[in-house]
Amino acid sequence: MLRYAFRLHRWGIIGYGLVALIDAYVNTTSFQQVAGSTPAARAAFARSMSALATQISYILGPPFHLDTIDGYAQWRAFGPLALVVLIWAIAAAAGAVRGDEERQLVDYWLAAGISRARLVASRLAAFGLAALVVAAACWLGYVLGALPYETPDLGGAAGKALGLWLLMLSLFAVCYLVAQLVSTTRAAQTVGAVVVVVLYLFDVAARSNHSLDWLSWVSPFKWYDATDSLAPGGHLDGAGLALSAGLVIVTGVLAALAFARRDVRAGLLQRRAREARARDATPSPLLAWPVARLLYRQRWVLVGWMAVTIVFAAYFAGSAHAIVDSVSGVPGLRDLLVRGAGGDPYRAFIAAYWFGFVQLLLAGFAIHLVAGWASDDTEGILTSVLSMPVPRWVVVAERAAAALLGVALVVAVGSLATAAAAAAIGVSLDAATLFRASWPLIPYALTYAAVGGVFASYFPRAAIGVLGVVAFLGYLDYELVPLLKLPQWVSYFSAQFLYGTPSLTDVYWTGLWVMVAITVAGFGAATLLMRRREVGA
Numbered sequence: 380m381l382r383y384a385f386r387l388h389r390w391g392i393i394g395y396g397l398v399a400l401i402d403a404y405v406n407t408t409s410f411q412q413v414a415g416s417t418p419a420a421r422a423a424f425a426r427s428m429s430a431l432a433t434q435i436s437y438i439l440g441p442p443f444h445l446d447t448i449d450g451y452a453q454w455r456a457f458g459p460l461a462l463v464v465l466i467w468a469i470a471a472a473a474g475a476v477r478g479d480e481e482r483q484l485v486d487y488w489l490a491a492g493i494s495r496a497r498l499v500a501s502r503l504a505a506f507g508l509a510a511l512v513v514a515a516a517c518w519l520g521y522v523l524g525a526l527p528y529e530t531p532d533l534g535g536a537a538g539k540a541l542g543l544w545l546l547m548l549s550l551f552a553v554c555y556l557v558a559q560l561v562s563t564t565r566a567a568q569t570v571g572a573v574v575v576v577v578l579y580l581f582d583v584a585a586r587s588n589h590s591l592d593w594l595s596w597v598s599p600f601k602w603y604d605a606t607d608s609l610a611p612g613g614h615l616d617g618a619g620l621a622l623s624a625g626l627v628i629v630t631g632v633l634a635a636l637a638f639a640r641r642d643v644r645a646g647l648l649q650r651r652a653r654e655a656r657a658r659d660a661t662p663s664p665l666l667a668w669p670v671a672r673l674l675y676r677q678r679w680v681l682v683g684w685m686a687v688t689i690v691f692a693a694y695f696a697g698s699a700h701a702i703v704d705s706v707s708g709v710p711g712l713r714d715l716l717v718r719g720a721g722g723d724p725y726r727a728f729i730a731a732y733w734f735g736f737v738q739l740l741l742a743g744f745a746i747h748l749v750a751g752w753a754s755d756d757t758e759g760i761l762t763s764v765l766s767m768p769v770p771r772w773v774v775v776a777e778r779a780a781a782a783l784l785g786v787a788l789v790v791a792v793g794s795l796a797t798a799a800a801a802a803a804i805g806v807s808l809d810a811a812t813l814f815r816a817s818w819p820l821i822p823y824a825l826t827y828a829a830v831g832g833v834f835a836s837y838f839p840r841a842a843i844g845v846l847g848v849v850a851f852l853g854y855l856d857y858e859l860v861p862l863l864k865l866p867q868w869v870s871y872f873s874a875q876f877l878y879g880t881p882s883l884t885d886v887y888w889t890g891l892w893v894m895v896a897i898t899v900a901g902f903g904a905a906t907l908l909m910r911r912r913e914v915g916a
Contacts, residue, residue, distance in 0.1 A: 380493060384505035387479075388471060390841045392509050394848040395467050396516040399460060402851070403520025405859055406456035410448045411528050412864075421446040428454075436586040437694075437736060438462065443610035449532050452521050453609040457539050459854075460517060461600055462739075464510075464547045465575050466746060466847035471509075472554030473567035473750075474840065475502045480644045481564065481757050489643070499635040503552060503627070510547035514540040521609075538608030538615045545623035549599040550575055552630040559637035562646035564754040569680055572747065576687055587698050599623055669773065673781040676760075677751045681785050684744045688793040691740065695733045696800030699725045725806045730882040733797050734816045737790075738875055741824040742850045744789055748782055749831030749846055753839035762914050775832065775906045779898075782828040783821070790820045816882035822894040823878045829901025836905040837912060 425446035444450030558567035585595035602619030834842035857875035879887030
């Protein structure tokens with residue numbers, strides 16, 4: 380049982396293991412090039428990066444000893460992986476509970492005499508082994524990257540890898556428990572994502588406002604950040620490790636109890652069945668439209684991401700004064716902020732950093748849309764739609780149109796919320812600049828949706844993991860090409876580069892047309908693959 384359950388994670392191991400290995404190796408080996416080789420150059424680099432860390436605390440945790448290769452690797456290599464592995468944990472947990480039940484694997488295992496408690500323990504143990512491989516890949520990437528320059532801190536890196544492993548296992552256990560409460564893969568992914576994002580926000584809020592540090596200790600992300608064993612003078616945080624292990628045990632026991640009290644393919648909180656009412660017509664004429672039907676099925680995903688966008692917009696606007704004032708004394712940074720913002724550094728911060736972060740949100744939204752398309756296949760919804768009958772190319776076209784409308788709504792809500800939150804603190808955003816920076820976000824997000832649509836049409840089970848890997852590699856490409864002075868053509872593999880910086884400069888039209896071409900080609904390939912594949916296979 381354990382061996383088979385471990386085998387079900389093979390694509391996640393390969394994809395996220397490679398991401399962890401490449402991320403750790405590239406960021407570690409790039410330290411010598413970006414920081415210099417003299418103590419003075421490294422000290423200046425550490426000061427500039429420490430100031431930058433304040434502005435990007437929503438992505439990376441607090442840095443320590445950035446003038447050393449170990450401190451830089453801990454911050455730059457291990458830090459962003461927390462955002463990557465949460466996608467894997469959400470998708471893997473939903474698949475382990477709802478995906479296996481929808482494919483009737485759980486029926487087979489229970490009929491073979493495997494107890495429900497053993498089934499839960501096996502799935503937790505299998506993901507634990509898979510996560511251990513990914514954490515070991517990150518450790519190996521650091522060792523290989525540091526070895527040509529300095530003697531790697533094997534023990535310190537092992538401690539940080541241990542924290543990463545417990546973070547992945549904690550998030551999986553939480554999402555595994557959440558999946559017991561609902562009855563579909565789509566709902567498990569949606570509710571799991573909401574819970575994980577809220578836990579992440581607890582940690583992010585404390586990074587910029589230390590008065591909220593007490594709140595962050597309910598978050599596994601804080602427990603992960605608390606271990607800084609790789610940086611010189613760092614340590615293993617016993618409290619964080621113990622809390623992570625305790626969370627895994629408690630949520631595992633609760634998941635076993637919840638599984639014992641519910642029926643297979645039913646949720647613990649499932650509402651009682653109501654008497655079916657015969658309808659002569661649909662509740663709304665809009666539901667007769669194909670695109671409206673798909674948007675209605677994903678309405679809570681859309682509403683949830685709009686709410687997340689509003690929360691982060693308010694956070695960026697509300698923290699503008701504190702962050703800008705904290706770096707105003709750093710030479711060159713204030714001049715950089717006011718460039719292209721009419722001399723107002725607060726306006727520049729909100730515009731530049733909000734439109735940088737919203738790209739991550741839209742990538743997450745695109746991944747969630749693709750997860751819904753993959754769930755349609757495993758839940759039998761796609762089979763029902765095709766039996767109406769509906770041509771397969773119409774299904775793909777409907778997905779593309781629904782993604783277009785959904786992304787446009789999230790972008791519009793985010794931009795309006797940003798403008799309103801900025802006005803609340805006395806900062807006026809230029810309407811023309813706001814519009815110029817907003818509308819290219821639509822083809823940006825559709826690029827991810829099109830790539831995910833290809834895998835949702837060909838291999839639905841791997842779609843979420845593959846798209847998460849693609850999104851992170853694009854982010855890594857965008858960050859490292861200028862640092863390592865790689866050829867510019869390498870940047871075209873990053874959607875962030877193709878989007879450009881329209882909040883500070885003009886629209887990058889070359890990148891825009893490349894994103895449009897990728898979107899058209901992606902959904903076109905998805906149409907061909909959908910026609911060739913047997914549904915449910």
